[in-house]
Amino acid sequence: MDRTTFRRLGLGLALIWLAFCLFPLWWVLVTAFKPPAAVSGGATYIPFVDFQPTWQAFRDAFSGVRGDFAGPIFSSLAVSLVSTALAVFLGAMAAYALVRFEFRIRLLAGLVFGVLSIGGFALLNQGAGLSVPQSLGLVMLIALPAAIWLNGRNLPGPVLGNDDVTFWFVSQRMFPPIVSAFALFLLYAEMNKAGVRLLDSFPGLVAAYTAFGLPFAVWLMRDFFANVPVEVEEAAMVDNIGRMRIFFQIVLPMSKPGLVATSMIVLAFIWNEFLFALLLTSSKWQTLPILMAGQNSSRGDEWWAISAAALISIIPMIAVAIFLGRMMRSGFLAGSIK
């Protein structure tokens, strides 16, 4: 009795949500094909009945009469593909190390590293008058070896393990991004002054987005690697094959589904990212989300143009979502919630 009531309630909820979920997408799809009259006369919904669809908005977008579309699309594609590849690659390597090896970091060495870096930077930059990039580089060269050396000594105090290292990577994501984005903007501006162009440049954006995507990659890949059977690797080790070769020739090919899923998720995050692009680009390397944000003020009521632009930015991600939805059905992402 109450079973069927719950089923009906559930079905009703699912249907209402489906409508709520899909209506905005339907709206943007049809609006992109509307002629101006179908917008200014009030809401219209059904093509061929309410209005005569036209390709005009897309023709305008790609012919470039209404601002450069091809440029941002190209920079979005280039930046997100390259950074995703780098982030997943570096993240996979780190995740593999975190699954298969044991790390022991002394808290004290970490603290010394922090104090040395902050104090050293303040001293070099404010006291000795070195430029910002110089002082940061120097500080790193001093503090990092010092901390690594200290870590090898028999120091008192707690010792951090692999889980803490993983948490350190993932916690980068918990930071409000404005903190690191603004700090990065300041640093890039200093580098620009020193003659190395990082603001509004391809390398600068790729570096920022690789660091941005890395925490996800480490987090997700760790679970995939944990499920790769260790026996194959042990057999290879008996045959005296080096760790690097084992990783590249055995482990990576075996975890291809994991790599693909992780890349998709990281790609979606980078493709959609707004704040870093807003701060770090100004004209040449503007990405699609920045162009989109500008649409609103530059063509307030030209809804067909806005919709065409929105469609261009969301279509690749619809493909990603469908692909991941398929993977999810096979219980694929269940491991990553642990």
Place this chain on the structure above:
Amino acid sequence: MSQTPQPDRVKYAFIFPAFLLVLTITLFPLIYALVVSFQTIRIVPPVPPKFVGFDNYAEILASARFWGSIQVTAVIVFVSVALQYVLGFALALTLHHNVPGASLYRVSFLLPMFLAPVSVALIARMLFHPVLGPVNEFFTLFGLENLPFLTSPSFAIATLITVEIWQWTPFVVLLMLAGLQGLPSEVFEAARVDNISAWRRFRDLTFPMLLPLSVAVVFIRVIEGFKIIDTVFVLTGGGPGTSTETLTLFAYNEGFKKFNIGMTSALSFLFLIVVILFGTLYLAAAQRMIRRYQ
């Protein structure tokens, strides 16, 4: 001491590239920003840096706009996350129990969270247009014409919350569904044989067993929610006035409209402190709640 003394120096080769990247891109710039936050620096008009101690921090803590933006962010985040959690959990339950057409829902339920918030906000701007939009048409059916969806403070906040719910409920569905699928089915079979009602099965079995996951999901959503800028940037621009200005947007406006760099750095560190403080409190409270249930 590790039990198996392996000569595995190669592990550093695996982890160092990622470690160095995070260090140079994410953490080292913070050091510079930290130093800057104790100075007055302006780019436009250029003022030479001057050490001012905690003046920047004090000035922000005394500004009504800062507290306003905290309040706006907190309202948006807490209301939308609460609704996302309830809705998302309910939807995950229905999907888990295979309502007719479940496979169709799965993909469409996932969609919104993969779309750029900027594009979603642009679409929402059309939908919530007070004269030409379909939402206005819907409310007109009830005799409420031309509501100021984006131009009155309380309506604008409600609109932002609606957009957040639309976009991020899928995240809750995704994770709660994965959690439901991982539960041991024997327990539920036994409960069904014992004729325990569906509601009690949920209250006494499903909910407590998924409590740790729920805590994590809500935590992630709240932390992510605090970062909100893109939706607000496009939808209301923080307006009317500063009534929908979130923390991140406030920091951006300080930095890029006033070019007051010391101030913005100080603000972003205060923001960090707010998030850390909140995260610690939340996790402590959550731990207590989990313990009470077990």
